[in-house]
Amino acid sequence: MERPASSPPSFSRGRKWGARLNVFLAVVAVLAMVVMANYLGARRAKRVSWGADAGFQLSPLTHQVLRGLTNQVKVTVYFDPDEVHYGSVMSLLKEYSLASPKIVLDTINYISEPAKAELFKAQYRLAPNLKDFILVEHDKRARLIQQSELSEYDLGKLMRGEGKEIQRKAFLGERLVTSAIITVTDPRQQKAYFLFAHGEHSPAERTQDTGYGRFAEVLRDNNVELGGLALTGTNDVPADCSLLVIAGPQTAFDLAEIEKLDRYLRQGGRMFLLMRYQSRAALNPLLAPWGVELGDNVVVDKMHSKSDSSVVVGAFGSHPVVRPLSQAGLALQMFVPRSVSARSTGATSADSPQVAELVTTSPEGVAVSDPVKGPRPSNRQGAIPLMAAVEKGSIKGVNLGRGSTRLVVTGDSLMLDNQFIDFAANRDFAWQAVNWLLDRSVLIGNIGPRPVRVNTFTMTDGQMRTVRWLLLGAVPGAVLGFGLLVWWRRQR
Numbered sequence: 001m002e003r004p005a006s007s008p009p010s011f012s013r014g015r016k017w018g019a020r021l022n023v024f025l026a027v028v029a030v031l032a033m034v035v036m037a038n039y040l041g042a043r044r045a046k047r048v049s050w051g052a053d054a055g056f057q058l059s060p061l062t063h064q065v066l067r068g069l070t071n072q073v074k075v076t077v078y079f080d081p082d083e084v085h086y087g088s089v090m091s092l093l094k095e096y097s098l099a100s101p102k103i104v105l106d107t108i109n110y111i112s113e114p115a116k117a118e119l120f121k122a123q124y125r126l127a128p129n130l131k132d133f134i135l136v137e138h139d140k141r142a143r144l145i146q147q148s149e150l151s152e153y154d155l156g157k158l159m160r161g162e163g164k165e166i167q168r169k170a171f172l173g174e175r176l177v178t179s180a181i182i183t184v185t186d187p188r189q190q191k192a193y194f195l196f197a198h199g200e201h202s203p204a205e206r207t208q209d210t211g212y213g214r215f216a217e218v219l220r221d222n223n224v225e226l227g228g229l230a231l232t233g234t235n236d237v238p239a240d241c242s243l244l245v246i247a248g249p250q251t252a253f254d255l256a257e258i259e260k261l262d263r264y265l266r267q268g269g270r271m272f273l274l275m276r277y278q279s280r281a282a283l284n285p286l287l288a289p290w291g292v293e294l295g296d297n298v299v300v301d302k303m304h305s306k307s308d309s310s311v312v313v314g315a316f317g318s319h320p321v322v323r324p325l326s327q328a329g330l331a332l333q334m335f336v337p338r339s340v341s342a343r344s345t346g347a348t349s350a351d352s353p354q355v356a357e358l359v360t361t362s363p364e365g366v367a368v369s370d371p372v373k374g375p376r377p378s379n380r381q382g383a384i385p386l387m388a389a390v391e392k393g394s395i396k397g398v399n400l401g402r403g404s405t406r407l408v409v410t411g412d413s414l415m416l417d418n419q420f421i422d423f424a425a426n427r428d429f430a431w432q433a434v435n436w437l438l439d440r441s442v443l444i445g446n447i448g449p450r451p452v453r454v455n456t457f458t459m460t461d462g463q464m465r466t467v468r469w470l471l472l473g474a475v476p477g478a479v480l481g482f483g484l485l486v487w488w489r490r491q492r
Contacts (some may be wrong), residue, residue: 058095062178066100073181076135077107078120083132085150085171092173093134136180143180150176176221183223190242190438192219193229198281199250201417203228209419212247218430219243222438231257237264243437244271248413249281258286265290270406270437274413277336288343290390291355292409295339298368299384299411301361309336311361311386312424319356319389321408321436322429330425332359338411339367339380340388351393353405358387386411389436408433 058066075093079086090107097103110117110131121128124135124142132147150173194203194212203226205211216226229237229244237244237260244264253261265271265286275281277298284294304312314331316322325332342355360383367380390407415426 058099059174059178062096062174063099065178065181066096066103069100069102069181069185071138071185072102072104073136073138073185074104074106075177076120076137077105078110078117078135079107079132079147080111081109083147085132085147085173088171089134089150089173092171092177096177134177134180136177136184138181138184141184143183145176145180179221183221186223189223189225191225191227191240192243192245193227193238193241195229195231195244195246195249197230197232198253199248201247201413203245203247206418209417210414211418212416214418214421214427215247215416215430218427218434222431222434222440224434224438231260236260237269242270243434244269246271246273247416248274248276248279249283250276250279252280252282253286258283261286262289265405265407268405271408272433272437273407273409274416275338275340275409275411276413277338277411287409289345289353290392290405290407291342291345291353292388292390292407293341293343294409294411295341295367295380296369297339297380299337299339299361299365299386300368301365301384303364304362310334311337311365313359313361313386315360315362315383317356317358319358321389321432322358322387324432325425325428328425330428332426332429333415333420333424334386334410334412335414335420336412337386337415339384339386340409340411341385342388353390353392356389357385358389358408360385406437406439408437 075096077086077089077093079089093103093105097105108117108120120126121130126144130146134145136143136145151171194200196202201210201212201215203212203216206213219226224243227238229235229241231237241264244261261271273283273287275283275294287294299311301311301313311334312331313334314326314329316326318326340357342357345353363383365382365384367384369379387408387410390405390409392405414420415423416430421427421430
């Protein structure tokens with residue numbers, strides 16, 4: 001029997017090599033496209049958010065701070081993932097890490113990682129019961145942000161007795177994290193002294209309404225060390241004083257104290273002076289040479305008042321202290337304020353004090369000289385200035401180490417006490433004023449709170465009954481009816 005002839009190969013050697021070459025070229029083309037896509041992505045990256053917070057971005061101020069980083073900053077999130085702030089914190093900090101490679105982000109879940117959590121607390125000597133916080137660290141300097149600081153709450157219903165509900169209205173994470181980054185990376189340690197011995201607000205008091213404990217936090221967030229000062233006897237303003245705060249003095253300053261304050265200002269000092277309406281401090285002799293006049297009055301503005309004692313003001317000047325507030329459309333709430341006006345000093349030289357009125361009432365404002373008798377025709381009327389800022393160049397030919405003199409005077413000290421500092425944009429004003437006085441131009445900007453969306457809907461009792469019957473009756477009944485229909489069809 002003859003053996004069948006072997007069939008010829010289906011592919012010649014040339015066709016086999018051709019197929020292999022085609023596969024090789026296809027792989028090379030795909031790899032080339034992947035490399036090109038990654039190259040273009042690295043050079044022309046653009047991120048798009050599809051979530052509920054798609055409209056939120058880091059502020060220009062934060063981007064400016066991040067671009068200025070030269071060394072790594074470690075940010076550790078020590079949180080339980082089930083906590084209400086965890087999602088917002090992680091979303092925010094991922095924005096920071098994507099905006100700058102210098103931000104190193106780490107997370108510690110103290111519930112599932114107890115050993116790592118214990119080691120971390122021991123390393124930074126943290127209290128054993130401390131939990132749910134952010135730690136920002138650079139070069140052995142650290143700033144702790146606790147969960148309780150991250151939100152702004154609406155206490156309106158509770159204060160009005162309309163209920164016991166306290167609702168989150170804003171997330172303050174960006175403001176606190178950016179401030180912490182500045183605090184740990186700024187090598188300069190500036191010091192602010194609070195003047196006392198004249199009935200001033202106390203920066204150590206956090207529980208009483210009239211304390212200045214919350215304002216003191218604004219200074220600490222700006223990497224400013226705090227101290228106390230009395231100008232009695234031979235005491236003078238210390239050489240390391242970067243900012244002198246005189247908050248609501250009640251009793252009169254003697255001549256020696258006035259001279260010490262004037263000498264401090266003439267040597268390039270920085271002062272934040274906040275006055276109360278009933279003060280008898282008699283500081284006009286100090287302010288007059290600097291072009292500021294403090295009125296012995298109470299300013300009212302019936303068209304823009306929330307009560308007999310408060311005035312809401314939003315007519316800002318163009319000065320750097322208030323320009324960000326004006327651009328954001330914000331307002332300040334002041335309480336029984338006094339007028340603070342620019343006045344002529346008689347000097348015409350180039351280095352004479354430059355005075356700017358920061359904020360005024362509406363044209364319906366009235367400066368009442370006698371609050372008991374109320375407004376009278378003789379009282380000053382119109383747009384009444386309530387704050388002023390002064391700047392004067394340093395003394396020619398003398399290097400005093402402080403630079404130009406800067407002074408901010410407000411006709412109300414209550415607006416920054418513990419009770420009222422979070423009303424309207426009062427805290428933002430404090431931030432702006434402190435950083436202008438300290439000549440920190442990088443921080444003269446506004447990092448606003450991030451609003452918290454609360455989606456709610458309300459139903460009447462009739463609508464609730466309808467929904468209840470739909471969920472408990474109609475939906476299960478429809479499923480049961482469909483099952484019976486299928487069973488009946490199968491029986492046929």
